Amino acid sequence: MASRCLYHATADELAALIAAGGLLAELRRGYDELIGGKLNPQEVGSWRNSIPAVVGLLLEAGLGEVQVLIELKTPISDVRMDMVLIGSVPGTGQMSLVVVENKQWQWAAPGPAPELVVLSRSPNARPHSHPIRQVWDYRQVLVDYIPLVRQSAKVYCIVNMHNATSENLAAIKPTAVGLEYDTSSVRMFCSDHRDHFKNALRAVLSPDMAADHAQEFLEAPVLPTESLMALVSESVCERSVFPLLDEQRDAYEYVRAAVNASKRGAPKEAILIVGGPGTGKSVIAVELLGVLNRHGIRAVHAAGSKSFTLTLRDNVERVNRRAARSFSYFNSYTHATPHDIDVLICDEAHRLRETSDRRRHFDDPRQGKPQVQELIEAAAVPVFLLDEHQLVRRGEVGSVRLIHDVATDMGVKVQQIDLRHRFRCGGCPEYVTWVEQLLGLGWEHGPQRWRPLETFELYVARTPADMEDFLRAKQGEGRTARMAAGFCWPWSDPQGDGTLVEDVQIGDWRRPWNSRAEREKNGVPPSSLWATHPAGFGQIGCIYTAQGFEYDYAGVIFGEDLVWRGDGWQARRQANKDSQVNGAPRFGELVRNTYRVLATRGMSGAVLFSNDPETNHMFERLGIPLVSGRGSRGWR
Template sequence: MGLQCLYRGSASELDTAITRDDFIDDLEKRFREAFWQDPDEREVRSWRKSIPTVVRLLVDAGLGDVQVLLELKAPITDVRMDMVLVGTFPETDLRSVVVVENKQWSRIHPDAEMVRLSSDGTPQLHPANQVWGYLQVLRGYVPMLRDEKLCGIVNLHNAPAHLVHAIRPTVQGLGELVQRWVAVYGAEHHRKEFSDVLRRRLSGKHAAQQAEMLLEAPVKPAEGLMAHVAQCVRERTVFPLLDEQREAYDHVRNLVATSKQRTRKEIVVIVGGPGTGKSVIAVELLGTLARQKVNVVHATGSRSFTRTLWKYAGLPGNQRGLFTYFNSFSDATPNDIDVIIADEAHRIRETSRNRKNERDLREPPPQIDELIHAARVPVFLLDEHQVVRRGEVGSLELIRNKAEQLGCGIREINLRHQFRCAGSPEYVDWVERLLMLRPSHGRPVWQPLENFTLYVARTPLAMENYLKALMTENYTARIAAGFCWPWSEPNADGTLRDDVSIGDWRRPWNSQASDYLGDIPPSSLWATDPAGFGQIGCIYSAQGFEYDYAGVIIGPDLVWRNGWHTERRHNVDRDQYQAPDFSMVVRNTYRVLATRGMRGAVLHAYDPATNQLLMDLGIPILEE
């Protein structure tokens, strides 16, 4: 699968095209066809105002043959780069690629490694760090570019030179590699500097062929978090952080550096749907801060996720405290920990204790209070549509109310970009519309995507055989189901009972054991150990994890009868069927299960009418 962009043409062709009245209308139409939505007003304004400032420099510099790619979609994600210039490095045959980020800002001020757009504005991502993330993801996931000439430019064409000078990477002291490979140019005399660097980096020789080869270049598959968690925690930064991901990372690091001088605690809340990189941010922060000797811990409400992190981080027993649970801070001294990173904060419970201490008749404090009090910098990462059991109370509203009650500041950062599901937010959006977790104007008919595969299976056997074949090609795959079948103890010989039964097809749930039963992995490793295939996972063994292909069995607790109906009697999980909002919990469950796949998914509904609905929506049918 190659790279995609909205427009490709030479600088001279684009110089002519932008004079046409219908050029912007054409870009908007292409955008809607590619991304299922209207472009943001600011994007359209940038197309009108910013693109010409770069194109004019190229043409005036005699670089009219250089190819310009507009809105190039970065590999493995739906992040888009404003402009990518492709040509040949002067006096060589090497491909040269220049990534340009356009900003229409006229005012800008430095703030540690971030910037503000006014003297009292909110700190936000430094555009040089933004561009550096794009260079990292191109080098990391497009093998063709690893040895090519690659650099980045921030085009602040409305900003006066003296303000731009103050935020240049060398002046502001950004990372050494950012200083080396990313330049920032403003208005006035900076335009000549900009033009000069374009001449030094680009020529139009064979530019069309270079651009075509780049767009057709194979993209390296994204690897899951667990594949690199040990390096990330113990050695170095591994994952490129893009846009709001990097903004969140930089903001927390700035807070840590100044926390002891602050008179008011600030809570950071990072909100994002499945696959937006919440756990990647969490682990990158943990690793960076731990290597800087900051007292930091990563906490979750998930036994499976935390124990898997223990295993894949490869930490000795005395260092496993880096990964702990939300209920570990009942007796913590206030501000005793520099940073608590509360990952999957939607799983926060009402309290950390199931009952009052027999010698203490007071009500136990809310778990959210314990987390906030224990850390100088409390960081919460959450997805409000992943509340899947009774007693889970984590939400943005809860944290906002608590911040106001405790007199804390709060910074909310929303992650917009998709890194799972092959970087296809269209799929996640479709799942949410299908399950009526967001408004849907009409039937959510499936529109095939170029980089994500979706099927509906007539039978679970067809699903299993398809996924099994993919595993022989070194992909990872799992089947998970709604909690609609009893979960038996293992047989006396250690084998698992075939509890999940659909017609003649019978398979066991994943093991409940805390250790291996022969080759069968414990529940905490079901999603990551290859031997987990063949057992059926549930929401508790799948939530927080990812694999290449997700098989999802929609059980009889969710059926389509001219609308969704949820059936408590068919759900056997006490924490789910006793939930006050059972319908929301069940639909959230299937949203989570359906968005575990990085490359594709297969759906099968136990109820025939519900399975027919999926077929009627245009999902390709997977036969036996």
Template sequence: MQRRFFEIFGESADSGEARSWRNSIPTVVERLTAAGLGGVQVLLEMSSPLTDIRMDMVLVGSRPGDGRMSVVLVENKQWSRVAPASDSELVRPGNSRTGMLKVHPVNQVWGYRQALLDFIPLLRDADVFCIVNMHNADRAVLNPITPSAQQLSEVGEMRGFARMYGHGEERFFERALREFLSAENADTYAQELIDAPVAPTEPLMSAVSSGVRNRSVFTLLDEQREAYDYVKSRVAKSKKSDHKEVVLIVGGPGTGKSVIALELLDWIGRNGHRAVHATGSKAFTVTLRTKADAKSSRTRQIYQYFNNFSGAAPNDLDAVIADEAHRLRSAGHRSNEQESPQVEELIRAARVPVFLLDEYQRVRPSEVGSVELITKTAEAMGIGVHTIDLRHQFRCGGSPEFLSWTERLLGLDDDGNPPEPWRPQSGFELHVASSPSAMEEYLRARLDEGYSSRIAAGFCWPWNKPRPDGTLIPDVVIGDWRHPWNAKSDHPLEGAPSSSLWATDDGGFDQVGCIYTAQGFEYDYAGVLIGPDLVWNGTGWAANRSANMDTSIKRAPDFDLLVRHTYRVLATRGLRGAVLYSTDPETNRFLTEDLGVPVL
């Protein structure tokens, strides 16, 4: 397994993971063989669809009696002690007072089941079961964390599909395996599962349009679920004991921050608590209002802006969910320079202020949101802070490699690693276009296939007002290729959606978006025009202030960093692929010849 792990991932498994394999896998194999199921196929460390999360064991065979494909997901835990966390679906392994909070293992494996059913159509005609293998813990330890004892929210749905067994319960484990599996057609079914196509994930705003206010439409996995359950527990605790706590949820593009925010908003509202979603992005908030019900006054109350909280009464809300909190502004963001900083206003307004942010998405000098700022502000106000790190990537077709590659390319890697050659990834396409026309042709073909796609650019071209007849001027000119920027207007113009809806309206493809209309959104394929404000000079990136038309950042002391943040955001909007084109020939040559990105 260690050799195979290195072949697939290019790095060694850590010692804890190898120890888990050694200690846990044999306990399941022993149960299979004792149950007479030695012919069942066992897939180890299989990736969950569209993510880099790996499931411990996937057992594949057929359902006894009818021969249909049957799959059992096994989550192995080496915990010998574990206790429920009060007012929560979370658990504490080890010491019940000081142990780190973890996702309930049944919720964890149940999330994997939901993801498989959501994204692998093959399994919708199969039986999919879940088992948590707690081989070091006896029944006395497990009783307090059984789904019914801990009142897990999905306990009704889980009944019959999810089981948990501990030390001394080997016979029950074997009985369940015989109930769920036979070895008939196991080889065939296992290969079909390995080869099964994965359905593309639904873009966030499409899912919101499907009814986020009426039902849960997102599957939350691992750290996502941990964040969701933790905030729920803090809201419940605040109602019982007047408790106040700040929650920080930190993660890069595609880690599901906005998904968590909207799922929390839905749960809090359905359970009779008061919560508001807030951002610093007009485009994001307007789009959420439009998808939910733009004409409703309640919708406008629920989806607000960071600058709406100056007059809020302390703890008037049960929760305020500050999405895209890297866009928080400093004091003096209004005309009155004596105003409090936005972060203070948001913390003051709710019992559980939740901040979701990615510090590498700060693209204007006035944006000050950071882990350090929020933490120091909360501590100065005498309020505790709990931070959750979302390390898994859920965008880029399940290719965290693309985000890592982009960060190394732009010199934003935390470890200072240099750019590296591109390694083609399953489920994600990366190209360098030979011209803007080639980019447009490729992306329009994806559009014709039913996928969403957009072209966005660095702010390196003038931006004129529309003509008197409402048509847009083609300001973005590269050779003989000419296209207009997205409309500046809040209202649709001739064939162009309003600026706030550029990323989600069908008419947005014919205009070039900018950082302010692309940030916070996602589409299947992202085209990125890299302007002369950032070029590769043979040894590194050179940022050129004079080539940038954005007056808000061109004078910033950290212009070089902000412009690299901008291109990172634009490149990581695509769920299934990205196409890059630089106006600088040397930069394109570097991407294609030195880094091996294929050319369109």
């Protein structure tokens, strides 16, 4: 995988394009090819106003042959950098990159921490990352994930505040807010700093070899991202390891600021971080857990999934047994002393239950204290991370509205931060959108024709054997892969020797569900470790063992509880074997949410197969390419 941008030209060529009035048309064309979907008018405004300002300065500085990459996609996500200038370090010929972050701001004030600023005088204004922190994060992603950059280039950062004077931004100067940064690599310029801006560009950029360096950079291989579980112990026990970009950084810094404010006696506040699959909610959670505990702040991670919690514990326990105690469950705080914990990080908060009373039946009219109230009371700073479209089980009630309502009733303010950018699924929001449209979740349009993407592979298999062969080949290449299915087959307990019964039967193809056991036996991993244990491949996972996890390639078997008939989906209770779901009032929604979760576990690709021929044919009609395999002519 190489780097991509919306448009690439020299500063001279861009100046000519701007003069001819063609810049916006070229950028729209690049956007449609690389990103697709609706274009934000604010983004267009930035293109119209900011890009000419930087191009003009390059020409005035005598740098017309410098290469300019507009809207460069970051290596690990769908976040895009406004501009990257490429040339040589003057006098050396070494590759020089300048990451430019353009801001339309006319005014800004300090936020609750040096790393945060606010753009409104309202007391409820949502803080944003300081632009110097933001552009530095972009630099680090280039250095960390493109070996060529780390080994061969100098990377500099500029924040272009061309709409604001230095007087209007004096309050957020790094020296004024106490922001620590590398002054030799990062600079911020306002509208009255044009000469300083030009001098800074001349100091780090020469047009020598610019075209060669740009081609080399765009063709340079990008390292694949590692999964959360592969690095969680290092993140929790040793140091920050995951990159945080844009709203991820906003959320992370806001929580840290809220902790400091709480220590000073500020009113209690709950923080709600909302995002879809792959937006990095769990990454934020473990990064916060690590940094807070390393600074002597008692932070605890809580979740509603046994598999997710036990896997986190297992990975961290190998490095630090004491740190592994930081992972708990939502129902662990029924009798907690209020504010006994500094920070309670509630991950996967869509899995919250109405109450923590396990004995209470779903339809029992008796009400205990709401579980979300227990969690808010237990910590000085409660943090909730959730995705409302991951409600997959009867009795799960976690939602944005629930948390707002309960907190408001308790007199607790809620700060909500929405995550927009994708870090899973190849950093492709297009794929997640396509899945949601396919399943009729939150979009006006139904299933759309599949358009191949450079950073994410999608296939349809005509047999489960074809799917398994493809995924096994990926395993052989050193990638991780798993198959998961809708809960449409019976699920037997392991036999006495640990052997698993091959319950999932499709034609003459048979495989077992993942083990129900809680301990490894004869090489068969327990249910909680199916997604991460090397022996998990070959067993079929379900929503309860797959939710919250990620692997490189996801195989998804659609059972007959969701089939396509005519021009729409039909949800069939009789085909579903999950007693927690098939009796639920919103059965159809829960089943579609289940397949959304399963289909978005893959970081690099996915393979779909439906046990229902008509549904599988619908996948093919959408233009999804077939995987080749021994059974590609069909098993029926």
